[in-house]
Amino acid sequence: MTEGQFAGLSLEDLPKSHSFTSKLPADPEVPTPESSTIAANENPKLLLPRIVKDGLFVYIKPDLHDLAKTELLAVSPAAMRDLGLKMNEKDREEFKEFAVGNRIFEKESYPWAALYGGWQFGDWAGQLGDGRAIGIFEGTNPNTGVVYEVQLKGAGRTPFSRFADGRAVLRSSIREFLVSEALNALSIPTTRALCLSYFTNEKVLRERIEPRAIVVRMAESWLRIGSFDIHRVRQQRKLLITLADYCIEEVFGGVEMIQKAAKMNGYGDAYEGLNPYRTLYKEVVRRTAETTALVQVYGFMNGVLNTDNTSILGLSMDFGPFSFMDTYDPSFTPNHDDHFLRYSYRNTPTIMWWNLVRLGEDLAELFAVDDPEYLGTDEYLSSGIPESKFEDFVSRAEKIIEDEGEFYKSVFEKHYAAGFARRLGLTVVKDTDSNGIIDSVLELMKVHKLDFHRFFRHLGSVKLFSADAITADGIAAVFLTGERSIGVPSTEDSAESIYKWLIEKYRARLEEDGSTDDEARKSRMNKVNPKFVLRNWILEEVIERVEKRGDRKVLDHVLHLALNPFEDEWTVDEESERYRDEKRFTGDVPVERQGIMCSCSS
Numbered sequence: 360m361t362e363g364q365f366a367g368l369s370l371e372d373l374p375k376s377h378s379f380t381s382k383l384p385a386d387p388e389v390p391t392p393e394s395s396t397i398a399a400n401e402n403p404k405l406l407l408p409r410i411v412k413d414g415l416f417v418y419i420k421p422d423l424h425d426l427a428k429t430e431l432l433a434v435s436p437a438a439m440r441d442l443g444l445k446m447n448e449k450d451r452e453e454f455k456e457f458a459v460g461n462r463i464f465e466k467e468s469y470p471w472a473a474l475y476g477g478w479q480f481g482d483w484a485g486q487l488g489d490g491r492a493i494g495i496f497e498g499t500n501p502n503t504g505v506v507y508e509v510q511l512k513g514a515g516r517t518p519f520s521r522f523a524d525g526r527a528v529l530r531s532s533i534r535e536f537l538v539s540e541a542l543n544a545l546s547i548p549t550t551r552a553l554c555l556s557y558f559t560n561e562k563v564l565r566e567r568i569e570p571r572a573i574v575v576r577m578a579e580s581w582l583r584i585g586s587f588d589i590h591r592v593r594q595q596r597k598l599l600i601t602l603a604d605y606c607i608e609e610v611f612g613g614v615e616m617i618q619k620a621a622k623m624n625g626y627g628d629a630y631e632g633l634n635p636y637r638t639l640y641k642e643v644v645r646r647t648a649e650t651t652a653l654v655q656v657y658g659f660m661n662g663v664l665n666t667d668n669t670s671i672l673g674l675s676m677d678f679g680p681f682s683f684m685d686t687y688d689p690s691f692t693p694n695h696d697d698h699f700l701r702y703s704y705r706n707t708p709t710i711m712w713w714n715l716v717r718l719g720e721d722l723a724e725l726f727a728v729d730d731p732e733y734l735g736t737d738e739y740l741s742s743g744i745p746e747s748k749f750e751d752f753v754s755r756a757e758k759i760i761e762d763e764g765e766f767y768k769s770v771f772e773k774h775y776a777a778g779f780a781r782r783l784g785l786t787v788v789k790d791t792d793s794n795g796i797i798d799s800v801l802e803l804m805k806v807h808k809l810d811f812h813r814f815f816r817h818l819g820s821v822k823l824f825s826a827d828a829i830t831a832d833g834i835a836a837v838f839l840t841g842e843r844s845i846g847v848p849s850t851e852d853s854a855e856s857i858y859k860w861l862i863e864k865y866r867a868r869l870e871e872d873g874s875t876d877d878e879a880r881k882s883r884m885n886k887v888n889p890k891f892v893l894r895n896w897i898l899e900e901v902i903e904r905v906e907k908r909g910d911r912k913v914l915d916h917v918l919h920l921a922l923n924p925f926e927d928e929w930t931v932d933e934e935s936e937r938y939r940d941e942k943r944f945t946g947d948v949p950v951e952r953q954g955i956m957c958s959c960s961s
């Protein structure tokens with residue numbers, strides 16, 4: 360059956376499983392689904408915030424909500440298709456009940472919240488966990504075989520809620536819903552968002568009082584580096600091994616699968632002969648390096664890249680203060696509270712490696728032990744590596760982490776160069792491109808404060824080899840149409856520099872690449888350089904229109920643009936509001952709305 364023929368299933372018919380909760384140990388205080396149901400009535404303390412010591416998750420149901428007081432605001436057709444659901448499912452009451460947590464599939468999968476910890480802004484933060492996310496089931500798309508863990512974000516408190524309310528505000532829910540789908544449309548690995556529901560008369564307290572919402576989100580796994588961190592810090596070796604084994608077998612499909620995929624992805628025999636835990640580490644390193652390169656290429660920043668927000672699958676996830684770059688500034692951080700620029704554009708690759716070193720430390724005993732049999736002994740489980748062997752162990756572990764650091768760097772650099780080369784319309788990447796054409800284009804954008812995305816899109820349509828090739832006089836009308844902010848070189852100076860770069864650097868590199876067909880290059884570039892980018896100023900406008908003006912259409916509209924970002928035009932009727940919105944949303948970013956930052960509150 361081809362994908363085109365598969366119309367999708369109903370929510371009931373979607374095959375559901377619960378591998379996470381059946382293959383991993385539950386919190387012994389709530390060991391079974393039944394005990395959770397009993398606790399809810401007789402001992403609710405067990406389901407309220409507390410330290411969870413010996414299991415990897417707690418069985419817990421979402422709160423029940425009055426459906427009449429909620430509204431299904433938006434559904435992603437792309438996520439419905441990828442999960443394997445029929446599009447018109449969204450019109451059924453049953454779907455709406457599911458979207459707010461009222462409808463669970465207890466017999467197939469009892470809901471759960473997972474434990475994790477994390478290093479936040481460089482410090483150990485202790486137990487975190489799904490404080491407001493509840494897993495509902497694992498759904499298999501029978502057409503593709505892909506299994507998604509489906510969870511609700513904002514559906515109520517769990518033992519991991521700490522001092523907070525388990526709820527989510529509309530503002531951050533709209534942001535997470537849209538950006539998940541926008542990144543996916545740009546082929547950047549990410550967790551997904553299925554739908555968004557809104558509570559018509561319920562508010563929650565943050566820095567101000569705000570409307571409440573729930574997002575249904577999905578990912579092939581929600582495990583994070585923080586899921587491993589917590590067991591190392593607590594020295595719970597058995598749990599760590601169980602989780603690592605689960606990750607290898609269930610999340611990655613086993614060592615052989617990992618090796619096969621690596622070969623297919625051009626990593627030759629880089630994985631050959633490694634023990635399973637080193638293979639796991641390498642695989643997370645590889646995926647993270649690839650995604651980090653891609654987010655850099657697309658100027659995307661997640662402003663809270665702590666280990667609890669760093670996916671084992673290399674997915675972009677947990678979107679709080681994030682941003683796509685407007686005018687290019689490598690020191691930009693989207694996080695208002697990130698005073699040290701830890702999560703700025705420039706520092707992102709380094710910080711991701713810092714996070715991966717934490718994972719290396721978590722897994723070190725497993726991949727660097729001299730005798731793997733020792734990991735199964737009681738002595739190891741209670742005391743770790745013996746003192747007599749410690750020094751040797753540490754040097755082996757350090758060497759492995761160092762080697763994986765080199766691997767991270769090489770994977771990152773390869774994908775970084777390839778990604779930018781694609782955006783520049785090149786067909787073959789050369790070793791000299793990173794320090795050559797790529798550095799030079801970034802420098803040009805930085806000095807002249809050019810818009811990161813509009814620049815690449817315009818570059819695609821610039822003619823360089825035809826009879827009507829661009830002239831120095833034509834530059835400003837293409838590249839410098841926006842209002843110039845203070846402290847930027849004059850339009851004349853910028854136009855001159857851009858022209859010089861176009862002719863001396865870009866045109867020369869295209870010639871070398873054999874890319875002298877302007878039309879063919881344009882068509883290649885328009886497939887990788889989005890015309891629509893989900894910028895923070897657009898998100899602010901969407902939120903304002905939904906929240907304050909009761910505008911529902913703008914959300915669907917912006918979702919549609921985010922799902923189809925490479926089009927030239929979406930709406931033809933020039934008189935319509937949609938058309939006018941599209942023009943604004945894809946035009947120059949108003950100077951006062953550039954580089955909007957957010958706080959962590961959500």
Ligand code: AMP
Pocket residue numbers: 487488489490491492519520521523524525526527663667668677679959961
């Ligand atoms: P974040 O900064 O959103 O990645 O969240 C860090 C931790 O705080 C995670 O364990 C979240 O589940 C938890 N958390 C954040 N907001 C809330 C909330 N409103 N209620 C309960 N837990 C929350």
Ligand code: MG
Pocket residue numbers: 667668677
């Ligand atoms: Mg998080």
